[in-house]
Protein backbone atom coordinates (compact mmCIF):
# COMPACT_ATOMS: atom_id res chain seq x y z
CA UNK A 366 0.00 0.00 0.00
CA UNK A 367 1.27 3.45 -0.66
CA UNK A 368 -0.08 6.73 0.54
CA UNK A 369 0.83 10.20 -0.46
CA UNK A 370 1.05 13.35 1.54
CA UNK A 371 2.60 16.70 1.07
CA UNK A 372 1.14 19.04 3.65
CA UNK A 373 3.51 21.18 5.61
CA UNK A 374 3.11 19.80 9.07
CA UNK A 375 5.94 20.68 11.32
CA UNK A 376 8.50 23.41 11.22
CA UNK A 377 11.47 23.80 13.45
CA UNK A 378 12.31 27.17 14.81
CA UNK A 379 14.94 26.23 17.34
CA UNK A 380 17.60 28.99 17.29
CA UNK A 381 20.29 26.34 17.28
CA UNK A 382 19.04 24.77 14.09
CA UNK A 383 18.40 28.10 12.49
CA UNK A 384 21.93 29.20 13.23
CA UNK A 385 23.24 25.96 11.79
CA UNK A 386 21.30 26.58 8.64
CA UNK A 387 22.53 30.15 8.41
CA UNK A 388 26.10 29.04 8.87
CA UNK A 389 25.92 26.81 5.83
CA UNK A 390 23.40 28.68 3.79
CA UNK A 391 25.76 31.06 2.05
CA UNK A 392 27.70 28.11 0.75
CA UNK A 393 24.97 25.66 0.03
CA UNK A 394 21.45 26.87 -0.17
CA UNK A 395 20.16 26.83 -3.67
CA UNK A 396 17.74 29.69 -4.09
CA UNK A 397 15.67 28.04 -6.78
CA UNK A 398 12.27 27.08 -5.42
CA UNK A 399 11.22 23.57 -6.22
CA UNK A 400 7.75 22.14 -6.33
CA UNK A 401 6.47 20.22 -3.35
CA UNK A 402 7.60 16.61 -3.41
CA UNK A 403 5.57 13.73 -2.19
CA UNK A 404 6.36 11.18 0.44
CA UNK A 405 5.06 7.67 0.31
CA UNK A 406 4.56 5.21 3.05
CA UNK A 407 5.24 1.77 1.74
CA UNK A 408 3.97 0.09 4.86
CA UNK A 409 4.41 1.40 8.38
CA UNK A 410 3.60 4.98 9.22
CA UNK A 411 6.17 7.29 10.69
CA UNK A 412 6.29 6.88 14.36
CA UNK A 413 4.81 9.81 16.16
CA UNK A 414 4.21 10.24 19.84
CA UNK A 415 0.52 9.53 19.41
CA UNK A 416 -0.71 6.87 17.04
CA UNK A 417 -2.62 8.10 14.02
CA UNK A 418 -4.28 6.45 11.12
CA UNK A 419 -3.41 6.89 7.49
CA UNK A 420 -6.04 6.95 4.90
CA UNK A 421 -5.78 7.06 1.16
CA UNK A 422 -6.60 10.75 1.18
CA UNK A 423 -4.16 13.48 2.04
CA UNK A 424 -4.20 13.96 5.75
CA UNK A 425 -4.28 17.11 7.76
CA UNK A 426 -1.28 18.73 9.33
CA UNK A 427 -0.34 17.22 12.65
CA UNK A 428 1.34 19.52 15.06
CA UNK A 429 0.40 18.92 18.66
CA UNK A 430 1.12 15.22 19.02
CA UNK A 431 4.60 15.12 17.55
CA UNK A 432 7.58 14.70 19.81
CA UNK A 433 9.40 17.99 19.66
CA UNK A 434 13.00 18.27 18.59
CA UNK A 435 13.96 19.54 22.02
CA UNK A 436 12.38 16.50 23.61
CA UNK A 437 14.44 14.15 21.49
CA UNK A 438 17.69 16.02 21.96
CA UNK A 439 18.93 14.26 25.05
CA UNK A 440 17.20 11.00 24.62
CA UNK A 441 17.55 9.22 21.29
CA UNK A 442 19.98 6.51 22.44
CA UNK A 443 17.78 5.60 25.38
CA UNK A 444 14.66 5.35 23.26
CA UNK A 445 13.09 2.20 21.95
CA UNK A 446 13.99 1.57 18.25
CA UNK A 447 10.34 2.03 17.29
CA UNK A 448 10.57 5.59 18.61
CA UNK A 449 13.73 6.44 16.70
CA UNK A 450 13.33 8.13 13.30
CA UNK A 451 16.18 7.41 10.92
CA UNK A 452 16.55 9.29 7.65
CA UNK A 453 18.37 7.16 5.06
CA UNK A 454 19.80 8.83 1.95
CA UNK A 455 21.24 6.65 -0.80
CA UNK A 456 18.54 4.14 0.19
CA UNK A 457 18.23 2.67 -3.31
CA UNK A 458 21.91 1.79 -3.74
CA UNK A 459 23.56 -1.62 -3.40
CA UNK A 460 24.38 -1.07 0.28
CA UNK A 461 21.65 1.48 1.07
CA UNK A 462 18.94 -0.98 0.15
CA UNK A 463 20.33 -3.56 2.60
CA UNK A 464 20.76 -0.88 5.25
CA UNK A 465 17.08 0.04 4.96
CA UNK A 466 16.09 -3.65 5.30
CA UNK A 467 18.34 -4.12 8.32
CA UNK A 468 17.10 -0.99 10.09
CA UNK A 469 13.48 -1.94 9.39
CA UNK A 470 14.15 -5.45 10.73
CA UNK A 471 15.61 -3.94 13.89
CA UNK A 472 12.37 -2.05 14.43
CA UNK A 473 13.52 1.50 13.67
CA UNK A 474 11.31 4.01 11.90
CA UNK A 475 13.02 4.38 8.58
CA UNK A 476 12.45 7.31 6.26
CA UNK A 477 14.07 6.40 2.97
CA UNK A 478 14.81 9.23 0.57
CA UNK A 479 14.69 8.11 -3.06
CA UNK A 480 14.54 9.47 -6.59
CA UNK A 481 11.40 8.95 -8.63
CA UNK A 482 13.55 6.98 -11.05
CA UNK A 483 16.09 5.13 -8.96
CA UNK A 484 18.73 2.47 -9.44
CA UNK A 485 21.38 2.04 -12.12
CA UNK A 486 20.53 4.37 -15.04
CA UNK A 487 17.22 5.19 -13.30
CA UNK A 488 15.65 1.90 -14.33
CA UNK A 489 13.37 1.52 -11.29
CA UNK A 490 9.96 3.18 -11.30
CA UNK A 491 8.32 4.63 -8.21
CA UNK A 492 6.35 1.43 -7.70
CA UNK A 493 9.47 -0.72 -7.94
CA UNK A 494 11.26 1.56 -5.51
CA UNK A 495 8.38 1.34 -3.04
CA UNK A 496 8.49 -2.40 -3.38
CA UNK A 497 12.24 -2.51 -2.89
CA UNK A 498 12.06 -0.36 0.25
CA UNK A 499 9.18 -2.16 1.93
CA UNK A 500 8.80 -1.41 5.60
CA UNK A 501 10.27 2.06 5.22
CA UNK A 502 8.49 5.36 4.76
CA UNK A 503 9.61 6.26 1.27
CA UNK A 504 10.01 9.92 0.50
CA UNK A 505 10.66 10.93 -3.10
CA UNK A 506 12.90 13.93 -3.11
CA UNK A 507 16.08 15.41 -4.53
CA UNK A 508 19.18 15.16 -2.34
CA UNK A 509 21.08 17.38 -4.73
CA UNK A 510 18.82 20.35 -3.96
CA UNK A 511 18.88 21.51 -0.35
CA UNK A 512 15.58 23.43 -0.56
CA UNK A 513 13.85 20.42 -1.99
CA UNK A 514 15.32 18.03 0.58
CA UNK A 515 14.53 20.38 3.48
CA UNK A 516 10.99 20.81 2.28
CA UNK A 517 10.47 17.06 1.93
CA UNK A 518 11.79 16.39 5.42
CA UNK A 519 9.76 19.29 6.76
CA UNK A 520 6.62 17.94 5.11
CA UNK A 521 7.04 14.68 6.97
CA UNK A 522 6.18 16.56 10.12
CA UNK A 523 8.45 14.59 12.39
CA UNK A 524 11.84 15.14 13.94
CA UNK A 525 14.82 13.13 12.78
CA UNK A 526 17.06 11.35 15.29
CA UNK A 527 19.71 9.85 13.04
CA UNK A 528 20.80 10.31 9.42
CA UNK A 529 22.41 7.39 7.60
CA UNK A 530 24.08 8.26 4.31
CA UNK A 531 24.82 5.58 1.73
CA UNK A 532 24.99 8.16 -1.05
CA UNK A 533 27.63 7.74 -3.70
CA UNK A 534 28.22 8.97 -7.21
CA UNK A 535 26.97 6.28 -9.55
CA UNK A 536 29.56 7.21 -12.17
CA UNK A 537 32.63 8.10 -10.11
CA UNK A 538 33.11 11.02 -12.53
CA UNK A 539 34.81 14.17 -11.27
CA UNK A 540 31.85 16.57 -11.08
CA UNK A 541 29.36 13.91 -10.04
CA UNK A 542 31.61 12.82 -7.16
CA UNK A 543 31.69 16.34 -5.76
CA UNK A 544 27.97 16.73 -6.36
CA UNK A 545 27.00 13.51 -4.53
CA UNK A 546 29.82 12.27 -2.27
CA UNK A 547 30.35 15.78 -0.94
CA UNK A 548 27.54 18.23 -1.68
CA UNK A 549 24.42 16.03 -1.52
CA UNK A 550 25.81 14.23 1.53
CA UNK A 551 26.33 17.62 3.14
CA UNK A 552 22.77 18.61 2.30
CA UNK A 553 21.54 15.50 4.11
CA UNK A 554 23.55 16.57 7.15
CA UNK A 555 22.08 20.06 7.03
CA UNK A 556 18.51 18.86 6.49
CA UNK A 557 18.93 16.21 9.19
CA UNK A 558 20.37 18.63 11.72
CA UNK A 559 17.75 21.23 10.96
CA UNK A 560 15.19 18.60 11.94
CA UNK A 561 16.87 17.47 15.11
CA UNK A 562 19.36 14.77 14.04
CA UNK A 563 21.84 14.01 16.78
CA UNK A 564 23.86 11.36 15.00
CA UNK A 565 25.13 10.86 11.45
CA UNK A 566 26.29 7.51 10.10
CA UNK A 567 28.35 7.84 6.94
CA UNK A 568 29.16 5.06 4.52
CA UNK A 569 32.61 6.03 3.27
CA UNK A 570 35.40 3.82 1.91
CA UNK A 571 38.67 2.46 3.26
CA UNK A 572 40.49 3.74 0.18
CA UNK A 573 40.17 7.37 1.34
CA UNK A 574 43.27 6.65 3.44
CA UNK A 575 45.29 7.18 0.28
CA UNK A 576 43.32 9.77 -1.66
CA UNK A 577 44.40 9.89 -5.30
CA UNK A 578 40.95 10.03 -6.87
CA UNK A 579 38.33 12.79 -6.96
CA UNK A 580 35.60 10.79 -5.25
CA UNK A 581 38.02 10.03 -2.40
CA UNK A 582 38.84 13.73 -2.00
CA UNK A 583 35.14 14.57 -2.03
CA UNK A 584 34.44 11.95 0.66
CA UNK A 585 37.35 13.12 2.78
CA UNK A 586 36.18 16.71 2.65
CA UNK A 587 32.77 15.68 3.91
CA UNK A 588 34.30 13.43 6.59
CA UNK A 589 36.38 16.36 7.87
CA UNK A 590 33.37 18.68 8.00
CA UNK A 591 31.29 16.02 9.75
CA UNK A 592 33.96 15.58 12.42
CA UNK A 593 34.23 19.35 12.85
CA UNK A 594 30.49 19.53 13.29
CA UNK A 595 30.67 17.03 16.17
CA UNK A 596 33.55 18.96 17.72
CA UNK A 597 31.56 22.17 17.70
CA UNK A 598 28.23 20.70 18.76
CA UNK A 599 28.35 18.65 21.95
CA UNK A 600 25.00 17.04 21.33
CA UNK A 601 25.93 15.78 17.89
CA UNK A 602 27.92 12.65 17.04
CA UNK A 603 29.00 10.64 14.01
CA UNK A 604 30.18 7.20 12.93
CA UNK A 605 32.22 7.03 9.74
CA UNK A 606 32.24 3.53 8.25
CA UNK A 607 35.08 2.77 5.86
CA UNK A 608 34.55 -0.68 4.37
CA UNK A 609 36.93 -2.70 2.24
CA UNK A 610 35.82 -4.23 -1.08
CA UNK A 611 32.22 -5.28 -1.63
CA UNK A 612 31.44 -8.70 -3.07
CA UNK A 613 29.94 -7.18 -6.23
CA UNK A 614 33.30 -5.57 -7.03
CA UNK A 615 35.00 -8.98 -7.03
CA UNK A 616 32.35 -11.03 -8.82
CA UNK A 617 32.72 -9.57 -12.29
CA UNK A 618 34.79 -12.46 -13.65
CA UNK A 619 32.89 -15.38 -12.14
CA UNK A 620 30.58 -16.01 -15.08
CA UNK A 621 33.35 -15.40 -17.64
CA UNK A 622 35.60 -17.98 -15.97
CA UNK A 623 32.67 -20.38 -15.74
CA UNK A 624 32.31 -19.95 -19.53
CA UNK A 625 35.94 -20.98 -20.02
CA UNK A 626 37.64 -17.56 -20.17
CA UNK A 627 40.88 -16.95 -18.27
CA UNK A 628 40.91 -15.05 -14.98
CA UNK A 629 42.49 -11.67 -15.71
CA UNK A 630 44.74 -10.06 -13.10
CA UNK A 631 47.43 -7.39 -13.00
CA UNK A 632 51.09 -8.29 -12.49
CA UNK A 633 51.50 -11.53 -10.56
CA UNK A 634 48.06 -11.14 -8.99
CA UNK A 635 49.60 -10.18 -5.65
CA UNK A 636 49.79 -6.41 -6.10
CA UNK A 637 46.90 -5.86 -3.69
CA UNK A 638 44.57 -7.61 -1.27
CA UNK A 639 41.25 -6.99 0.48
CA UNK A 640 38.95 -8.50 3.08
CA UNK A 641 35.69 -8.52 1.13
CA UNK A 642 32.45 -7.86 2.99
CA UNK A 643 28.92 -8.80 1.94
CA UNK A 644 26.21 -6.19 1.60
CA UNK A 645 24.19 -7.84 4.39
CA UNK A 646 27.12 -7.91 6.83
CA UNK A 647 28.04 -4.31 6.05
CA UNK A 648 24.42 -3.24 6.46
CA UNK A 649 24.39 -4.93 9.86
CA UNK A 650 27.58 -3.11 10.88
CA UNK A 651 26.11 0.21 9.72
CA UNK A 652 22.92 -0.49 11.68
CA UNK A 653 25.05 -1.20 14.78
CA UNK A 654 26.41 2.34 14.43
CA UNK A 655 23.01 3.82 15.21
CA UNK A 656 23.01 2.85 18.89
CA UNK A 657 26.45 1.39 19.78
CA UNK A 658 28.20 3.76 22.17
CA UNK A 659 31.58 2.34 21.18
CA UNK A 660 31.06 3.52 17.60
CA UNK A 661 30.36 7.11 18.55
CA UNK A 662 32.71 9.68 16.97
CA UNK A 663 34.76 6.91 15.43
CA UNK A 664 36.26 6.30 12.01
CA UNK A 665 35.61 2.60 11.51
CA UNK A 666 37.53 0.67 8.86
CA UNK A 667 35.81 -2.67 8.38
CA UNK A 668 36.31 -5.84 6.39
CA UNK A 669 34.52 -9.17 6.13
CA UNK A 670 35.45 -12.43 7.87
CA UNK A 671 38.53 -14.50 7.10
CA UNK A 672 41.95 -13.68 5.75
CA UNK A 673 42.81 -11.00 3.21
CA UNK A 674 42.69 -12.27 -0.38
CA UNK A 675 44.80 -11.22 -3.35
CA UNK A 676 43.36 -11.39 -6.90
CA UNK A 677 45.52 -14.51 -7.39
CA UNK A 678 43.89 -16.19 -4.39
CA UNK A 679 40.42 -15.11 -5.56
CA UNK A 680 41.12 -16.63 -8.98
CA UNK A 681 42.45 -19.86 -7.45
CA UNK A 682 39.32 -20.08 -5.30
CA UNK A 683 37.15 -19.72 -8.36
CA UNK A 684 38.95 -22.44 -10.35
CA UNK A 685 38.79 -24.75 -7.32
CA UNK A 686 35.03 -24.24 -7.03
CA UNK A 687 34.64 -24.96 -10.73
CA UNK A 688 36.92 -27.99 -10.57
CA UNK A 689 39.00 -26.51 -13.39
CA UNK A 690 42.75 -26.09 -13.87
CA UNK A 691 43.78 -22.49 -13.10
CA UNK A 692 44.04 -20.36 -16.23
CA UNK A 693 45.33 -16.86 -15.55
CA UNK A 694 45.91 -13.96 -17.90
CA UNK A 695 48.54 -11.72 -16.30
CA UNK A 696 48.38 -8.14 -17.55
CA UNK A 697 51.38 -5.86 -16.90
CA UNK A 698 50.28 -2.89 -14.77
CA UNK A 699 52.41 -0.66 -17.03
CA UNK A 700 49.68 -0.95 -19.67
CA UNK A 701 47.35 0.99 -17.42
CA UNK A 702 49.99 3.64 -16.74
CA UNK A 703 50.47 4.02 -20.50
CA UNK A 704 46.72 4.40 -21.09
CA UNK A 705 46.38 6.92 -18.24
CA UNK A 706 49.30 8.93 -19.65
CA UNK A 707 47.52 9.18 -23.01
CA UNK A 708 44.19 10.09 -21.40
CA UNK A 709 45.83 12.77 -19.24
CA UNK A 710 47.40 14.24 -22.36
CA UNK A 711 44.08 14.20 -24.25
CA UNK A 712 42.26 15.91 -21.37
CA UNK A 713 44.52 18.92 -21.82
CA UNK A 714 43.21 19.26 -25.38
CA UNK A 715 39.68 17.95 -24.80
CA UNK A 716 38.60 18.86 -21.24
CA UNK A 717 35.37 16.90 -21.80
CA UNK A 718 37.47 13.73 -21.51
CA UNK A 719 38.02 14.48 -17.81
CA UNK A 720 35.83 11.62 -16.67
CA UNK A 721 37.39 9.09 -19.05
CA UNK A 722 40.80 9.95 -17.59
CA UNK A 723 39.39 9.66 -14.07
CA UNK A 724 37.95 6.20 -14.81
CA UNK A 725 41.39 5.11 -16.02
CA UNK A 726 42.89 6.29 -12.73
CA UNK A 727 40.17 4.52 -10.76
CA UNK A 728 40.99 1.28 -12.60
CA UNK A 729 44.70 1.72 -11.95
CA UNK A 730 44.08 2.46 -8.28
CA UNK A 731 42.11 -0.72 -7.61
CA UNK A 732 44.51 -2.84 -9.62
CA UNK A 733 47.37 -2.07 -7.27
CA UNK A 734 46.13 -0.62 -3.97
CA UNK A 735 44.98 -2.88 -1.17
CA UNK A 736 41.68 -2.26 0.56
CA UNK A 737 43.22 -2.73 3.99
CA UNK A 738 44.42 -0.49 6.83
CA UNK A 739 47.31 1.64 5.65
CA UNK A 740 50.15 2.53 7.99
CA UNK A 741 50.89 6.15 7.07
CA UNK A 742 54.41 5.88 8.51
CA UNK A 743 55.55 2.89 6.49
CA UNK A 744 53.10 3.13 3.59
CA UNK A 745 52.38 -0.60 4.14
CA UNK A 746 48.92 -2.14 4.16
CA UNK A 747 48.11 -4.48 7.04
CA UNK A 748 45.58 -7.32 6.86
CA UNK A 749 46.06 -8.01 10.59
CA UNK A 750 45.12 -4.47 11.57
CA UNK A 751 42.00 -4.46 9.38
CA UNK A 752 39.02 -5.43 11.57
CA UNK A 753 36.68 -8.20 10.45
CA UNK A 754 32.94 -8.33 10.84
CA UNK A 755 30.15 -10.66 9.77
CA UNK A 756 29.87 -14.20 8.54
CA UNK A 757 29.42 -14.20 4.76
CA UNK A 758 32.48 -15.37 2.83
CA UNK A 759 33.59 -14.60 -0.70
CA UNK A 760 33.70 -18.33 -1.39
CA UNK A 761 29.98 -18.65 -0.58
CA UNK A 762 29.30 -15.62 -2.77
CA UNK A 763 31.23 -17.16 -5.71
CA UNK A 764 29.30 -20.40 -5.24
CA UNK A 765 26.03 -18.48 -5.37
CA UNK A 766 27.02 -16.54 -8.50
CA UNK A 767 28.10 -19.79 -10.19
CA UNK A 768 24.67 -21.21 -9.38
CA UNK A 769 22.44 -18.18 -9.87
CA UNK A 770 24.41 -15.58 -11.82
CA UNK A 771 25.18 -11.96 -10.89
CA UNK A 772 21.56 -10.77 -10.71
CA UNK A 773 21.28 -8.03 -8.09
CA UNK A 774 25.06 -7.66 -7.99
CA UNK A 775 25.48 -5.43 -11.03
CA UNK A 776 28.16 -2.80 -10.88
CA UNK A 777 27.16 0.85 -11.12
CA UNK A 778 27.40 2.98 -14.22
CA UNK A 779 31.15 2.87 -13.95
CA UNK A 780 33.14 -0.32 -14.27
CA UNK A 781 34.94 -0.44 -10.98
CA UNK A 782 32.67 -0.11 -7.93
Ligand SMILES: NC(=O)c1ccc[n+]([C@@H]2O[C@H](COP(=O)([O-])OP(=O)(O)OC[C@H]3O[C@@H](n4cnc5c(N)ncnc54)[C@H](OP(=O)(O)O)[C@@H]3O)[C@@H](O)[C@H]2O)c1
Nearest residue numbers: 455457458459460480483484532533570609610611614782
Ligand atom coordinates in the same frame (compact mmCIF):
# COMPACT_ATOMS: atom_id res chain seq x y z
N1 LIG B 1 32.38 -1.10 -4.38
C1 LIG B 1 33.20 -1.33 -3.39
O1 LIG B 1 33.88 -2.35 -3.35
C2 LIG B 1 33.28 -0.34 -2.27
C3 LIG B 1 34.13 -0.62 -1.21
C4 LIG B 1 34.18 0.25 -0.13
C5 LIG B 1 33.38 1.38 -0.11
N2 LIG B 1 32.58 1.65 -1.17
C6 LIG B 1 31.75 2.86 -1.07
O2 LIG B 1 30.41 2.50 -0.76
C7 LIG B 1 29.55 3.56 -1.15
C8 LIG B 1 28.19 3.08 -1.65
O3 LIG B 1 28.34 2.15 -2.65
P1 LIG B 1 27.10 1.47 -3.34
O4 LIG B 1 27.69 0.43 -4.22
O5 LIG B 1 26.03 1.07 -2.38
O6 LIG B 1 26.55 2.70 -4.22
P2 LIG B 1 25.45 2.67 -5.35
O7 LIG B 1 24.84 1.32 -5.47
O8 LIG B 1 26.04 3.29 -6.56
O9 LIG B 1 24.30 3.64 -4.74
C9 LIG B 1 24.44 5.02 -4.75
C10 LIG B 1 23.25 5.67 -4.07
O10 LIG B 1 23.38 7.10 -4.19
C11 LIG B 1 22.25 7.61 -4.90
N3 LIG B 1 22.60 8.66 -5.85
C12 LIG B 1 23.64 8.69 -6.70
N4 LIG B 1 23.58 9.78 -7.48
C13 LIG B 1 22.46 10.45 -7.11
C14 LIG B 1 21.83 11.65 -7.56
N5 LIG B 1 22.35 12.40 -8.54
N6 LIG B 1 20.69 12.03 -6.97
C15 LIG B 1 20.14 11.29 -5.99
N7 LIG B 1 20.68 10.13 -5.51
C16 LIG B 1 21.83 9.73 -6.08
C17 LIG B 1 21.70 6.44 -5.69
O11 LIG B 1 20.35 6.71 -5.98
P3 LIG B 1 19.67 6.13 -7.33
O12 LIG B 1 19.33 4.70 -7.04
O13 LIG B 1 18.47 6.99 -7.52
O14 LIG B 1 20.67 6.25 -8.44
C18 LIG B 1 21.91 5.29 -4.72
O15 LIG B 1 20.89 5.28 -3.77
C19 LIG B 1 30.37 4.40 -2.12
O16 LIG B 1 30.67 5.57 -1.44
C20 LIG B 1 31.63 3.62 -2.36
O17 LIG B 1 32.74 4.46 -2.52
C21 LIG B 1 32.50 0.81 -2.25
